[in-house]
Amino acid sequence: MKRVLFWIPLMLVGLLLGLMLRQLEAPRDEAVASHWVDQPMPAFALPPATDGVAGLSTADLATGTPHLVNIFASWCVPCRVEAPQLEALKARGVDVVGIAIRDKPEDVAAFLAEYGNPYSRIGSDVDSNVQIAMGSSGVPESFLVDGRGIVREQIQGVILEQDVDRIARALEALP
Amino acid sequence: MIAEAGLLLLWLAAGLALLQAVTGFAGLARRDDVVALGLAVRPVAIVHGVLCAVAFLCLIALFARTDLSVALVANNSHSAKPMLFKLAGAWGNHEGSMLLWLTILAIGGAGVALFERRLGARMLSATLAAQALLAFGFYAFLLFASNPFARLNPAASEGAGLNPLLQDPGLAFHPPTLYFGYVGLSVAFSFAVGALLAGRTKDDWRDFARAMRPWVLAAWIFLTVGIAAGSYWAYYELGWGGWWFWDPVENASLMPWLAATALLHSVSVTANRDGLRAWTIMLAVVAFSMSMIGTFIVRSGLLTSVHSFAVDPTRGVFILALLAIYIGGALALFGWRIGKVSSGATFAGISREGALVANNLLLSVILGIVLIGTFYPIAAEALGHRLSVGPPYFNRTAGPIALLLVALLFVGPLLRWRSDRPGRLPKIAWVLLAAAVIAAIALVATVPATTLLPAFGLALGIGLALASLVPLAGRSLRRTPGATWGMVVAHFGVAVALIGMASNAAFTEERLVALAPGQSTSVGPWRVDFTGVEPIAGPNWTAIEGGLAARYGDRIDRLTPQLRSFFTPPTETSEAALLTRWNGQLYAVLGQPTEDGRWQLRLWWKPFVTLIWFGGLLVALGGAIALVARSRVPGAIRRLVARIRS
Numbered sequence: 001m002k003r004v005l006f007w008i009p010l011m012l013v014g015l016l017l018g019l020m021l022r023q024l025e026a027p028r029d030e031a032v033a034s035h036w037v038d039q040p041m042p043a044f045a046l047p048p049a050t051d052g053v054a055g056l057s058t059a060d061l062a063t064g065t066p067h068l069v070n071i072f073a074s075w076c077v078p079c080r081v082e083a084p085q086l087e088a089l090k091a092r093g094v095d096v097v098g099i100a101i102r103d104k105p106e107d108v109a110a111f112l113a114e115y116g117n118p119y120s121r122i123g124s125d126v127d128s129n130v131q132i133a134m135g136s137s138g139v140p141e142s143f144l145v146d147g148r149g150i151v152r153e154q155i156q157g158v159i160l161e162q163d164v165d166r167i168a169r170a171l172e173a174l175p
Numbered sequence: 176m177i178a179e180a181g182l183l184l185l186w187l188a189a190g191l192a193l194l195q196a197v198t199g200f201a202g203l204a205r206r207d208d209v210v211a212l213g214l215a216v217r218p219v220a221i222v223h224g225v226l227c228a229v230a231f232l233c234l235i236a237l238f239a240r241t242d243l244s245v246a247l248v249a250n251n252s253h254s255a256k257p258m259l260f261k262l263a264g265a266w267g268n269h270e271g272s273m274l275l276w277l278t279i280l281a282i283g284g285a286g287v288a289l290f291e292r293r294l295g296a297r298m299l300s301a302t303l304a305a306q307a308l309l310a311f312g313f314y315a316f317l318l319f320a321s322n323p324f325a326r327l328n329p330a331a332s333e334g335a336g337l338n339p340l341l342q343d344p345g346l347a348f349h350p351p352t353l354y355f356g357y358v359g360l361s362v363a364f365s366f367a368v369g370a371l372l373a374g375r376t377k378d379d380w381r382d383f384a385r386a387m388r389p390w391v392l393a394a395w396i397f398l399t400v401g402i403a404a405g406s407y408w409a410y411y412e413l414g415w416g417g418w419w420f421w422d423p424v425e426n427a428s429l430m431p432w433l434a435a436t437a438l439l440h441s442v443s444v445t446a447n448r449d450g451l452r453a454w455t456i457m458l459a460v461v462a463f464s465m466s467m468i469g470t471f472i473v474r475s476g477l478l479t480s481v482h483s484f485a486v487d488p489t490r491g492v493f494i495l496a497l498l499a500i501y502i503g504g505a506l507a508l509f510g511w512r513i514g515k516v517s518s519g520a521t522f523a524g525i526s527r528e529g530a531l532v533a534n535n536l537l538l539s540v541i542l543g544i545v546l547i548g549t550f551y552p553i554a555a556e557a558l559g560h561r562l563s564v565g566p567p568y569f570n571r572t573a574g575p576i577a578l579l580l581v582a583l584l585f586v587g588p589l590l591r592w593r594s595d596r597p598g599r600l601p602k603i604a605w606v607l608l609a610a611a612v613i614a615a616i617a618l619v620a621t622v623p624a625t626t627l628l629p630a631f632g633l634a635l636g637i638g639l640a641l642a643s644l645v646p647l648a649g650r651s652l653r654r655t656p657g658a659t660w661g662m663v664v665a666h667f668g669v670a671v672a673l674i675g676m677a678s679n680a681a682f683t684e685e686r687l688v689a690l691a692p693g694q695s696t697s698v699g700p701w702r703v704d705f706t707g708v709e710p711i712a713g714p715n716w717t718a719i720e721g722g723l724a725a726r727y728g729d730r731i732d733r734l735t736p737q738l739r740s741f742f743t744p745p746t747e748t749s750e751a752a753l754l755t756r757w758n759g760q761l762y763a764v765l766g767q768p769t770e771d772g773r774w775q776l777r778l779w780w781k782p783f784v785t786l787i788w789f790g791g792l793l794v795a796l797g798g799a800i801a802l803v804a805r806s807r808v809p810g811a812i813r814r815l816v817a818r819i820r821s
């Protein structure tokens with residue numbers, strides 16, 4: 001019995017090191033699950049960000065069809081990179097709505113004129129209050145919202161070309 | 176040239192480490208002509224230590240000159256950095272810190288070779304061989320997987336800087352201090368391996384424990400100071416107002432400290448009474464294993480931390496293999512040999528030895544709790560869950576056991592060796608313990624919103640501050656041995672730190688406000704006026720500095736918390752401002768401006784919080800007193816004084 005006891009530390013350390021090796025080799029999963037998933041969008045009502053495009057409120061999202069809510073800004077360089085993918089999503093029938101962060105109407109108009117306008121509505125969030133309430137940490141960022149106004153996915157950063165198909169399918173599948 | 180010289184020295188040192196291992200093991204052989212080889216082990220170990228130290232000096236020279244043709248310097252330094260931080264940059268990165276680790280390891284071996292005279296030849300050979308094997312693996316890692324002297328072609332035009340959070344004088348000394356502690360334990364590890372390989376007679380065991388004791392004590396002093404300094408750094412630099420976060424990195428330093436604390440007490444029993452042999456061996460192996468595992472987990476990026484230098488998985492697997500060989504090897508040796516080691520002198524349950532076994536057990540349980548808490552997230556992730564283990568787990572589990580340990584301190588040091596009766600102890604010790612427990616219960620019952628742990632911490636802390644002095648009662652203070660003084664000071668330090676922790680937990684007041692210039696607020700007994708902000712510039716940063724006038728009684732003091740922006744790499748840090756009074760600290764952090772021109776301010780009044788670190792330093796001082804008292808220093812001084820007198 002005592003004999004066996006003396007070997008226990010070695011076994012425990014073997015277990016510990018094995019665990020560490022396994023974790024070291026395992027693919028690192030650094031995706032942070034959003035706390036907003038399966039929560040309703042916070043209540044907000046934003047004025048139009050520029051002439052000719054309507055503003056955005058929570059009620060506009062709970063319309064029975066899913067939306068892609070895209071947080072962007074005219075001063076945000078990655079948003080320019082993202083613009084073609086948003087156009088592609090619009091072309092596949094996705095209803096894209098925008099929230100412009102800390103922006104001026106004329107700058108938003110110039111941005112839309114240069115990079116295209118995939119948005120059916122754009123709310124102006126001058127002081128980032130709505131952005132913070134949505135738990136967004138930067139621009140661009142996108143939320144997949146279902147027809148009842150409930151967030152189903154949060155995408156931080158630029159939507160890439162290879163993401164377009166998956167997002168379009170995901171939105172189609174939402175009620 | 177310096178880089179090439181450094182690399183050459185490293186290869187030579189690695190060769191000598193191998194030679195040291197071979198000659199060391201030769202000393203264990205049966206044939207006399209082979210044993211004769213073992214005579215070379217001392218000089219080889221000394222030369223090995225010198226070569227490695229010179230290699231490290233080469234790296235420091237490269238950083239001092241900011242030689243941007245060396246990849247490590249280009250990645251981690253900058254010509255505009257103040258000199259102290261240039262030098263500290265030599266160990267503020269993965270490769271450099273590994274070289275520092277090795278240097279201390281090699282110097283440790285050289286120190287044993289130079290100064291150890293008591294230990295038998297076989298035991299010494301085995302110890303130095305074990306130390307050399309430890310070093311050899313890390314040389315292989317350094318030379319094949321993380322060469323600090325690698326050239327960069329073409330040379331960089333400017334360095335890539337250093338994390339600005341690390342540009343702090345305290346932090347320049349933090350890694351070396353902890354490394355002296357960690358790697359000092361490597362010597363204890365090697366002694367344990369040496370004893371398992373070569374320990375035979377009763378005298379062998381006593382010599383082994385006596386030889387190991389000063390190394391354990393010195394390493395433990397460095398660890399204690401390193402942990403206290405690291406805790407104070409996190410307290411004022413991170414700007415969160417807390418002093419211990421149960422962060423994996425902190426746990427990584429706490430675990431070896433817990434093992435070393437237990438080892439320190441255990442090795443005394445082995446040295447004085449020839450008991451607890453297996454405990455001492457096991458704790459020595461565990462203490463250094465925890466040092467290695469701790470360093471590895473925070474470095475490898477397995478757990479997210481400020482200490483994870485970029486390490487690729489190959490390096491991780493390399494180090495893991497080294498850990499498996501060393502820790503696994505030592506534990507296998509333990510399992511194989513310890514059955515043949517008799518347990519040494521026996522003792523009754525109630526005795527000094529018994530109390531020290533209880534101390535070892537309780538410390539081991541705390542170590543287990545911290546170990547499980549630190550690794551549970553990794554285990555859970557392997558099973559597909561994501562979670563983190565936070566302070567509530569540690570406080571609720573380790574807290575009560577730590578308090579139990581403190582209660583043991585009231586009476587443990589008063590017990591006699593071998594056998595004793597509780598009734599023989601001075602009544603004052605029991606009275607103090609009972610008074611502390613009753614006071615704690617009364618505190619919880621009468622004062623609203625008092626929580627259990629701080630209440631017990633405060634009562635037991637104050638009780639222990641008195642009880643820790645009882646071992647001095649009835650003695651001639653002049654004739655009390657230095658080791659006893661050391662114990663009393665260290666235990667008194669535990670009480671002081673505990674009072675600080677409990678007071679901070681129970682009485683801290685916090686205020687979060689947004690003030691416009693000219694407005695004021697209050698926190699605790701302080702009234703704080705906000706005078707405004709102004710821009711200021713440092714050597715490699717700019718900052719917005721808030722002006723605060725803090726009033727307590729008649730005195731007015733100025734506090735200037737800052738928001739600092741560093742250029743390379745562009746980073747923003749918050750510099751907290753601290754005002755220290757005898758009865759606590761006022762802690763101020765400047766936050767972001769609001770839209771209407773006000774500034775967010777976070778203020779804390781923390782009564783007696785400084786006692787935490789003051790107590791920690793007292794604990795280390797106690798160790799230092801014991802170390803010096805047992806060394807040859809007092810005898811030498813006494814002889815010197817006698818000679819001067821005559």
